[in-house]
Amino acid sequence: GEIIHIETLLEKAKFYTSLCLGTTAILSVFAFLFLIPFVVDPAISTILADYESTPVTCVAVGHVYAEGLSNCSWASCKEGCTASVLRCHQILVNYTRLTFEEWSKGNIDINALEWDVGETRFFINTEGCGYPPRVNCSEFSKQYGYGHLGTPFPCFYSRTYPDMVVARYSWDDNLRHLVLSLVIPNVLFGVSIGVLSYWYCPGCNRTGCGVENTTYVEKFNSKDEDEDSLDDYDEEEEY
DSSP: OHHHHHHHHHHHHHHHHHHHHHHHHHHHHHHHHHHIIIIIHHHHHHHHHTBOSSOEEEEEEEEEEEESGGGOSOOSOEESSSSOOSEEEEEEEEEEEEEHHHHHHHTOOGGGOOOSEEEEEEESSSSSEEOTTTOOHHHHHHHHSGGGTTOEEEEEEBSSSTTOEESOOOHHHHHHHHHHHHHHHHHHHHHHHHHHHHHHOTTTOOOBTTBOOOOTGGGSOOHHHHHHHHHHHHHHHHO
């Protein structure tokens, strides 16, 4: 009786564990599909852009606040990466490959600098967009826009696309987000499917959690087995 009770508990534990693993596998797929446009694709784009890891010296030379879809063909910052923009901030900058630290320590006159690229578009990040609270376009425009025109600040330029300049860049953060978004959902999916396959694969013939790997239907005798049992019973009665 005690052995049967333990086997029943193990069967229940296996059932609920299987249910959790199946749910985890499904959620992992949806999570991975969700992360592709929001994390994986921007991270890969950032890697391909090959930004200079040391911030260089930038200065904003123009800031336009525009309204209307036709006037917002591009934006330095967008809150949301999928919706159309009806209001936008467009900031243009000059930059030199002189690092911002060197400029700060050297007390170099900003008017004496020779700009490597002039009046190029300035973006908050590679995609030029994001979601609150990480991305706040009002604060971004205040930090780099009208009130700070002509004031040097650190920025990052792309070695692949020299005309592309961003305010935020971190190789370590970008790589960490990419690795985590690829590894976690896929590992959870792989482990869940692996355990379920080990338990329920018809050709495995293994036991899981100390419980026989049989289905509920297999616990009952087949029709032929029942007939054989009846024949044996009849023969015993004849004797």
